Amino acid sequence: MKVLAAARKSAVRPRYLLFAALGLLIITPALVPARYVLLLDHIGLAALVALGVVLLTGIGGLISLAQAAFVGVGAYVTAILTAQAGALPGGLAWLGGSPWLALVAGLLLTLLLAGLLSLLTVFLPSPYLAMCSVAWAVVLPYAFSEMGGQDGIAGIPPIAVAGVPLDTSNRMYYLIWPVLLLVLWVQRNLLDSRQGRAMRALRGGRAMAESMGVDGRGLRIVIVLIAAGQACIAGWMYAHLQRHIDPTPFGLRAGLEYLIMTVVGGSAHVWGALLGAGIFTGAGQWLYALLPASPWLQGVPGSAGFAASTGGVNSVSGASGGAGAAAVGGMGGMGGYGGYIGYGGLEIVLLALVALVVLLRWRDGMWPMLARRLPLLRENGKVNMAAEPLPRRPLPPRGDVILEAVRVTRRFGSTQATRDISLAIEAGNILALIGPPGAGKSTLLDLLSGLDKPTTGAISFMGDRVSGRGARRLAAQGMSRSFQQVSLLGERSVLDNAALGAHLRGTHGIAACALHADRREEARLLAETTRQLERVGLGDCLHRPAASLPPGRQRLLEIARALAADPCLLLLDEPTAGLRADEKQSLAALLGKLRAAGMSILLADHDREFVMMLADQVLVMDAGAITVRGTPAEVRAHPALLAAYTGTME
Numbered sequence: 172m173k174v175l176a177a178a179r180k181s182a183v184r185p186r187y188l189l190f191a192a193l194g195l196l197i198i199t200p201a202l203v204p205a206r207y208v209l210l211l212d213h214i215g216l217a218a219l220v221a222l223g224v225v226l227l228t229g230i231g232g233l234i235s236l237a238q239a240a241f242v243g244v245g246a247y248v249t250a251i252l253t254a255q256a257g258a259l260p261g262g263l264a265w266l267g268g269s270p271w272l273a274l275v276a277g278l279l280l281t282l283l284l285a286g287l288l289s290l291l292t293v294f295l296p297s298p299y300l301a302m303c304s305v306a307w308a309v310v311l312p313y314a315f316s317e318m319g320g321q322d323g324i325a326g327i328p329p330i331a332v333a334g335v336p337l338d339t340s341n342r343m344y345y346l347i348w349p350v351l352l353l354v355l356w357v358q359r360n361l362l363d364s365r366q367g368r369a370m371r372a373l374r375g376g377r378a379m380a381e382s383m384g385v386d387g388r389g390l391r392i393v394i395v396l397i398a399a400g401q402a403c404i405a406g407w408m409y410a411h412l413q414r415h416i417d418p419t420p421f422g423l424r425a426g427l428e429y430l431i432m433t434v435v436g437g438s439a440h441v442w443g444a445l446l447g448a449g450i451f452t453g454a455g456q457w458l459y460a461l462l463p464a465s466p467w468l469q470g471v472p473g474s475a476g477f478a479a480s481t482g483g484v485n486s487v488s489g490a491s492g493g494a495g496a497a498a499v500g501g502m503g504g505m506g507g508y509g510g511y512i513g514y515g516g517l518e519i520v521l522l523a524l525v526a527l528v529v530l531l532r533w534r535d536g537m538w539p540m541l542a543r544r545l546p547l548l549r550e551n552g553k554v555n556m557a558a559e560p561l562p563r564r565p566l567p568p569r570g571d572v573i574l575e576a577v578r579v580t581r582r583f584g585s586t587q588a589t590r591d592i593s594l595a596i597e598a599g600n601i602l603a604l605i606g607p608p609g610a611g612k613s614t615l616l617d618l619l620s621g622l623d624k625p626t627t628g629a630i631s632f633m634g635d636r637v638s639g640r641g642a643r644r645l646a647a648q649g650m651s652r653s654f655q656q657v658s659l660l661g662e663r664s665v666l667d668n669a670a671l672g673a674h675l676r677g678t679h680g681i682a683a684c685a686l687h688a689d690r691r692e693e694a695r696l697l698a699e700t701t702r703q704l705e706r707v708g709l710g711d712c713l714h715r716p717a718a719s720l721p722p723g724r725q726r727l728l729e730i731a732r733a734l735a736a737d738p739c740l741l742l743l744d745e746p747t748a749g750l751r752a753d754e755k756q757s758l759a760a761l762l763g764k765l766r767a768a769g770m771s772i773l774l775a776d777h778d779r780e781f782v783m784m785l786a787d788q789v790l791v792m793d794a795g796a797i798t799v800r801g802t803p804a805e806v807r808a809h810p811a812l813l814a815a816y817t818g819t820m821e
Contacts, residue, residue: 200341209340214452215347219405221433221444223398229438231394232374233300236426237307241281241399243421245406247315248277250324270330274407285399289392308423315418323417330411343412357685358441364684365677378622379658384646384675431526437536446538554701558694561676564737566769569599579628588614590796596771603786604775611795612775613655616744620652621645651733652742657725661718668717670700672735703734722749740771747778
């Protein structure tokens with residue numbers, strides 16, 4: 172009873188802490204000076220952009236340096252449509268004056284530009300997105316300077332909510348932070364779902380993601396659009412906070428700053444975006460106040476003395492001179508919009524050095540380090556094993572041919588990886604493929620599973636011609652597989668990795684997952700995944716990082732992930748590599764039960780004794796061709812088996 176009471180107490184405490192934090196956020200403007208409220212405003216804006224970088228880089232494994240440029244699109248569209256409404260052409264005059272219509276127009280333009288960027292790079296490896304985004308980060312600020320000049324656009328009116336103008340930093344605080352918290356909640360919901368797991372799978376490589384049924388190209392486009400949309404909203408609020416904009420804060424350097432702050436906070440964690448924005452922006456403000464005290468910095472653009480000599484005005488608080496500049500300058504990333512461009516680049520060098528030190532000490536960023544040390548920040552959700560079971564896929568009648576390959580050949584230039592391979596797998600049977608390393612077994616499995624296309628020959632699955640269809644479509648038809656080189660997301664939990672296999676058994680889309688409308692389905696997916704993990708002997712480590720498992724158990728995790736897809740055909744590539752003797756016996760018992768239940772298995776392995784013990788039919792592969800086929804007893808006695816492993820037969 173004491174243990175149960177303690178568990179309930181620990182489960183309730185984070186909720187109370189969350190309510191306390193929200194209450195503190197609400198009353199903060201009444202407790203601190205206006206310059207600190209303005210600093211919090213810039214932290215909120217920077218965090219909003221950084222959340223998009225989390226999706227891009229930490230989750231999707233993509234790198235884009237154009238986020239600051241998308242911030243600029245939102246800022247410039249609202250500035251032109253509100254501050255320069257009188258200069259608009261007649262057809263656009265109806266847009267003028269309304270910040271809300273300007274937000275819609277800015278989002279549409281941003282999504283159009285981001286969609287074009289993603290479409291140009293979606294068929295290419297991820298580094299091409301980074302290179303193309305550099306062009307965006309250079310071209311868009313140039314366009315901004317052409318639209319408003321180097322001096323920018325002034326006289327941007329405040330946003331009005333329910334007739335109340337948000338014309339001070341304190342009032343804008345109550346727009347910026349609710350929007351940030353809403354986006355943070357939505358993004359956490361999205362990542363805690365089947366769609367979030369699919370996004371994370373992009374970092375595991377194309378082969379793994381597509382074999383689990385993930386639409387990698389479509390998700391890359393979605394991620395780029397979401398991140399760009401969040402940046403646009405931040406730019407819209409920034410323009411109405413500052414009431415004056417110029418092209419400086421929207422260039423390549425600012426895009427790099429967003430990436431640095433996200434990596435420092437923890438690029439794969441939504442709370443890391445908020446932490447990184449706070450650290451980076453606060454450090455920028457501290458440097459802005461500290462560095463001008465140096466005599467050799469007097470008169471440098473961006474220093475307090477320079478601001479005082481130019482009579483700078485803080486359009487938000489109304490303060491003038493050096494105090495006004497100090498209130499908005501030196502805030503890093505989004506905060507750079509206030510004038511964080513001086514010191515001859517010294518401040519960005521110092522912040523980059525700080526980021527380097529942080530990453531050398533904590534490779535994953537500061538938030539994961541805090542989460543490991545503070546139990547209240549850990550996110551180990553419970554699995555509801557009472558959830559309604561998922562429907563099962565009907566298996567084909569035993570003895571039916573479900574996969575057939577006819578004279579399949581794959582050439583890489585002048586090299587033939589496979590030569591005239593023909594085979595057939597019957598429902599409820601185990602077909603084993605053995606041979607020495609380099610015989611072409613993994614290449615053949617890639618061809619059969621749709622990850623590669625045969626140069627010649629035909630492949631049929633479940634009666635359909637599937638050559639060239641792709642792994643995602645074959646996964647939807649009931650094929651699942653493991654890999655010769657284990658392909659897992661090491662930092663994610665065992666449960667998360669295995670649940671990716673059940674991706675196609677869910678139906679909710681991006682919007683439903685983001686709004687948490689998928690909870691019932693998610694509970695069913697996790698319960699099914701847990702049952703498969705228990706089936707392979709991993710039920711005791713659901714919430715451990717996959718990378719913490721020994722190599723043999725990582726292979727069992729891949730098998731559990733494949734079983735979570737409810738396949739009718741299971742392709743296993745070297746499943747016994749790294750397994751202990753007792754684990755091999757358990758795996759053999761599991762595969763025997765699967766066969767008895769009607770599942771078909773294609774087993775490629777180097778362990779001949781393991782294969783002979785299980786298989787109904789054995790194929791010996793050597794130098795890309797099948798040299799022997801027959802029952803285990805027939806193959807065991809064939810001289811070509813020994814020849815394949817000793818190299819005595821051409």
